[in-house]
Amino acid sequence: MSSAPNAKALGHIRVLDLSRVLAGPWCSQNLADLGADVIKIERPGTGDDTRAWGPPYAKDPLGKDTSEAAYYLAANRGKRSVTVDISKPEGQAIIRELAKQSDVVLENYKVGQLKRYGLDYESLKAVKPDLVYCSVTGFGQDGPYAHRAGYDFLIQGMGGLMSVTGERDDLPGGGPQKAGVALCDLMTGMYSTIAILAALTHRDRTGEGQYIDMALLDVQVAMLANMGSNYLHSGKAPKRWGNAHPNIVPYQTFACSDGYIIVATGNDGQYVKFVEAGGRPELAADPRFVTNPLRVQNRDVLVPMLAEMVLTKTRDEWIDLLEAVGVPCGPINDIGEVYQNPQVKAREMVVDVPHPVAGSMKLVRSPMRLSATPADASVAPPMLGQHTDAILRDLLGHSDADIATLRERGIL
Incomplete structure (x- = not known):
């Protein structure tokens, strides 16, 4: 040594x-x-x-x-x-x-x-x-x-x-x-x-x-992680999804009335809480959307309805609502806001x-x-x-x- x-x-x-x-x-x-x-x-x-x-x-x-x-x-x-x-x-x-x-x-x-x-x-x-x-x-x-x-x-x-x-x-x-x-x-x-x-x-x-x-x-x-694995097990090259997720819906950004928010529902229960918090419980009961595989299959129908729902409230209103019911969510901060974040400071x-x-x-x-x-x-x-x-x-x-x-x- x-x-x-x-x-x-x-x-x-x-x-x-x-x-x-x-x-x-x-x-x-x-x-x-x-x-x-x-x-x-x-x-x-x-x-x-x-x-x-x-x-x-x-x-x-x-x-x-x-x-x-x-x-x-x-x-x-x-x-x-x-x-x-x-x-x-x-x-x-x-x-x-x-x-x-x-x-x-x-x-x-x-x-x-x-x-x-x-x-x-x-x-x-x-x-x-x-x-x-x-x-x-x-x-x-x-x-x-x-x-x-x-x-x-x-x-x-x-x-x-x-x-x-x-x-x-x-x-x-x-x-x-x-x-x-x-x-x-x-x-x-x-x-x-x-x-x-x-x-x-x-x-x-x-x-x-x-x-x-x-x-x-x-x-x-x-x-490449799951993207590489997706290809190896399907033979299909994954494509771009922007801020959405290829395997989970909804797991993406949404425009609020005053900015953007990330909503990351990792399971069916979180999805139900999300739409109930937004005043749209019928989207939880709809047979096209009751499971994640069905939501992935029908994303082009579901996501526009969710986007309309999210636009009705501000970013902070959504964060307060979703945190209260345990739905993962968060803002999109610029780097200046990152360094002012209370958790980063703590x-x-x-x-x-x-x-x-x-x-x-x-x-x-x-x-x-x-x-x-x-x-x-x-x-x-x-x-x-x-x-x-x-x-x-x-x-x-x-x-x-x-x-x-x-x-x-x-x-x-």
């Missing part, structure tokens, strides 16, 4: 993070939240691409923009930043030194790129035999697409998500739609986190490290953390709630190269003169 255990769940783990943008950094941020020492390797001068993906940027105490893009801040809390030019032999040597002191290496370079630098799994395994090494790519390390660049938007389309996301083709606005966040990147980061933790558990039991091959397309296919999902330039900044805390080893979101994402000198000096034993020489030569 790389360091003495502490009170954090992964306080004994060091992660050498060669990834950038979102999927890899999302994974390493999870590990940092759980206490791992994550050393983020960045290009001298520019760093992670997302540092420049603004506006918006964090603001300093005077309200002026800093150099810290909000996109970068979303995926890099709790890490330490070291700038190293890995295209140069001296930089590669530093990475090998750091790998020797680490438990995990995480990277998202194109297939074969790090092998040219002697930083692939086999090369680093030679200096750290029990290393856990995780590669994140668009299509994986083998197969006909392995050398293609993979981007979340492309994978959402290629992997089927956009075929089931968006309004129905026969309705206004119908057509494929990507998710509002880079869902495939984020899920790949989550799956990578799980795979790394599994590999570390295996290492702790056996002393054996291993290689992890994570692909965005694999993740997208896996996360769960303290937003935290203020100190920052060397901004003074303080707001971050979203980890949703992982562990009673004995709580996740920690109290350390702001690092400035570019903020920890270079300290890590080279304290962890690798370089002198101040060595560090100054490396910086003068453009290695750091």
Whole structure:
């Protein structure tokens, strides 16, 4: 193990993070939240691409923009930043030194790129035999697409998500739609986190490290969930249903007199309570609608009647009525409303953390709630190269003169 255990769940783990943008950094941020020492390797001068993906940027105490893009801040809390030019032999040597002191290496370079630098799994395994090494790519390390660049938007389309996301083709606005966040990147980061933790558990039991091959397309296919299963068991490709559900009715959005509401009746009893609350009990007794399979079969008849019913009341009136009788429902909040939600506030999902330039900044805390080893979101994402000198000096034993020489030569 790389360091003495502490009170954090992964306080004994060091992660050498060669990834950038979102999927890899999302994974390493999870590990940092759980206490791992994550050393983020960045290009001298520019760093992670997302540092420049603004506006918006964090603001300093005077309200002026800093150099810290909000996109970068979303995926890099709790890490330490070291700038190293890995295209140069001296930089590669530093990475090998750091790998020797680490438990995990995480990277998202194109297939074969790090092998040219002697930083692939086999090369680093030679200096750290029990290393856990995780590669994140668009299509994986083998197969006909392995050398293609993979981007979340492309994978959402290629992997089927956009075929089931968006309004129905026969309705206004119908057509494929990507998710509002880079869902495939984020899920790949989550799956990578799980795979790394599994590999570390295996290492702790056996002393054996291993290689992890994570692909965005694999993740997208896996996360089709019931949609993928529907196809495998019917032979029919699912279609887009907009905000409706292919297998449950009513399970969708409805327009109220002043906005929209989500109604999610998961069983026949909830459906009965819904229509009774709306003053239409005859819709519960109608033989066309008494069971969910019948409601699915007759959705084109039922849904317009439900839509007319819902329009008679305001959003808040419906929420009060349906919550009182146990029918799942809720508003469609914009993100500003999300952060004002009393439940979000009660769960303290937003935290203020100190920052060397901004003074303080707001971050979203980890949703992982562990009673004995709580996740920690109290350390702001690092400035570019903020920890270079300290890590080279304290962890690798370089002198101040060595560090100054490396910086003068453009290695750091």
